[in-house]
Amino acid sequence: MTAWMTTADLCRYYKRARHEVRAVDRVSLGIERGEFVAVVGASGSGKSTLLNLLAGLDRPTGGHIEVGGERLDRLSRRELSRYRARKVGMVFQSFNLLPHHTALKNVETALFFDGTPRGERRGRAHEMLVRLGLGDRLGHRPGDLSGGEQQRVAMARALVKRPEVLFADEPTGNLDEENARAIIDLLIELNGEGLTVIMVTHDVDMAARVAKRTLRMHYGQVVGDSPSPAATPGPPDLPPAAPERSDSGPSAPEPPGPRSSAPDIGRGP
């Protein structure tokens, strides 16, 4: 049986200076609805690029992605926008909230593009923020909120349109332990309600704790795919900066993607 989300020989190569960088290299995988997948790996391993490809923010240079029977790599830019608007929720490490809007308006903005009637938007945004414990922060701007609160607003914005899949790119990277735990608990809860969650993280332990499945990436390739990171040990002697497996160039820098400032903690035991 074909999985809900599949990739086959998925590639994302790009040029940096005169060197070709293989950010994602021939990745084939399948993800079922309702899964909680953690993608772990070192900086530059291609996990964020993979996430962007699956979320329709980026386009593959080779292979294909299919979500719910729809080939993302064949969609027009407009259709891809519609896919992001209706099926995808995204959460970033740096929250990416609109700083000039209130928490309520930020969440409401997500409904601008999915066809939700104007009259419904405010109510849904309000409801979602209340559910995430931000009922008393509706009129606050991001600058007036703590990091944890901002990330919860970002979660509310991602969830308010009732997406089929939630992509979270280092959602706890900028949070303290307590807030990180709260966000993770929320992700677990949402997944428990049937939402597919695909999360990129450096934190292998956390991935093992919360995800049902962990994909381990190394230099653009999925080198491990198991229910638990502990069950999928990486290469025992991975060098910290191995030469990339591209035809030229000395290194594999972080591909274009949301800025990540979290320390590299994903090189395995």
Add this chain to the structure above:
Amino acid sequence: MKFNDLIDLSIGSLWRIKLRAALTITGVVIAIATFVAMLSFAAGNQRWVENAYTELGLLTRINVTPKEKTPADSVDTAVLDRRALRTLSTLPGVRMAYPYVEFEVTASAADTQVTTEVRAISLEVMRIKPFSTMVGGVVFSSEDAREAVVTGEFLKKIGVKDGERLVGEKIVISTRVSSIDSALAGVVGDPEAEMADIFGRVAFDSLANPAYRGRVLRRELGDRMSRFVDGLLNHQVTVADTLTVIAVGNKIDQYEVPVSPVIVPEGIARRFSSSGVGVTNDPANLLTALQSGTIFSPGGADDSRGFPRVTLETEPQASHAAIIDSVEALGFKAFSFAEEFKQVQRFFIYYYFGLGVIGLIALATASLGIANTMIGILKSLGADEKEIQLAFLVESGTIGAVGAAVGILFGWVGTRIVAAVLKIIMQRQEMPVFDPFTLPVWLVFLALAFGIAVSMAAGLYPASRAARVDPVEALRGD
């Protein structure tokens, strides 16, 4: 995404980049304020010109003047005389034709004697613009009435400020005019003595000799022609008349239209020529009439007069171009104020266009360069390229609208300040006071539309560039 959503996003985005937005809006404000001030000045001047043309009745007027003979002309140019006047008055579209008759006099009024020009007009002409405007409908009681209208220029000459006190007062005008009588008196003198003199000088028995006869005739005729011209030049007669001032024309002065200081009925002007040949004291006029033979034409001496100018009053809807063609076919030059007005309007169109271009450049310079990482966020939320582009265009338009609204206000305030200063200067210089600025409703809307349109046009490229931005790149931040 609805328009309101676009506005929400745009205003929010502007709020985010407050300083840059404020600077951009300031640029637009300056551009629009300058634009409004310049256009207000242009519109004010256009209004002034339009009013002047309308009030002076210039739009239904064509001036006809004699054509100067050039070496290329094979035949003599037409004489602009009474006969030509009658022909001109019958041209299609011409309601009335009247000559320009002006002569110099010595005028005494308010215990002051000055040399001044006097214009002679008929009652019919007095009832039309600009004379009707000038004297507020006052008309001479008859063509021969010993009445006069004086204008501001005359008041200046005699040093009277309160012109109204001259109404009802007497004004004495006098001039020396050439006449056929005075000229012929010089030629003939005492006929008996003249004959005796001739008989004494001429050897009649030698007249059979053609050479001698020719010499005598040339000498005698030359001598008489010389005395005739001498009579014209040096033996002019003085004509004087006492007139009552019935009105002071001053309204027309605000347009600084050159109007003769004194205006009299045509009949008075006729009395200023003892022979009736002409009201001008220019002997050349008489010589021309003699040369052309019109001085003895059946129409009377009046027909012999050559006018420097004839004015045609046209029907309101008449085609001036067609009338000009007819006038030129008669051998005269024609000048239409309406045609000139079209040129003036064309000038204003070019002027507005030029100002528009300047404003456009200013606005385009001010509106460029609005881009931010919001694109990445919006794209991750599902905004497509068109929506991003629209959001940016609305953002540019918002800048244009705010800048234009404030700019219009600033521009208007600026013109009011300049107008107030100008008013003081004009009053001090005793110049006619007028407001050179106007801010019609169309200009307010034009400036607003202009500000928005140009800002949006200037934002078009950044907007389309923003729409194409890779969302992943955009999310990495500026």
